[in-house]
Amino acid sequence: MTKDEGKQVAERIFAKGYTISGWARANKFKRRTVNDVLYGNLGGRTVSPVSDSIIDALVRDGFINSCDTI
Numbered sequence: 655m656t657k658d659e660g661k662q663v664a665e666r667i668f669a670k671g672y673t674i675s676g677w678a679r680a681n682k683f684k685r686r687t688v689n690d691v692l693y694g695n696l697g698g699r700t701v702s703p704v705s706d707s708i709i710d711a712l713v714r715d716g717f718i719n720s721c722d723t724i
Contacts, residue, residue, distance in 0.1 A: 655691065655692065655694060655709075656694055657693050657694045659718075660691070660692035660693045660694060661692075661693075663692055663712060663717050663718055664692055666717045666718075667717055670717075674688055674689060674692070677715075681708075681711045683704070683707070683708055683711070687704055687705070687708065688708055690705075691705050691708045691709065
């Protein structure tokens with residue numbers, strides 16, 4: 655995910671009334687790791703099982719499409 659894509663996802667999270675910290679906490683992720691995934695600090699989708707889990711949760715919650723992550 656690029657930084658621009660991550661910013662769009664973050665805007666969708668905020669628009670639904672969440673904060674990044676709140677969404678991360680509700681899904682049992684560390685806020686820092688969610689930020690790293692959103693803003694490109696972890697690179698691609700295959701970096702770790704945790705980043706894959708975060709992407710999967712974002713898809714599940716409707717913040718990104720599964721076809722956007724390929």
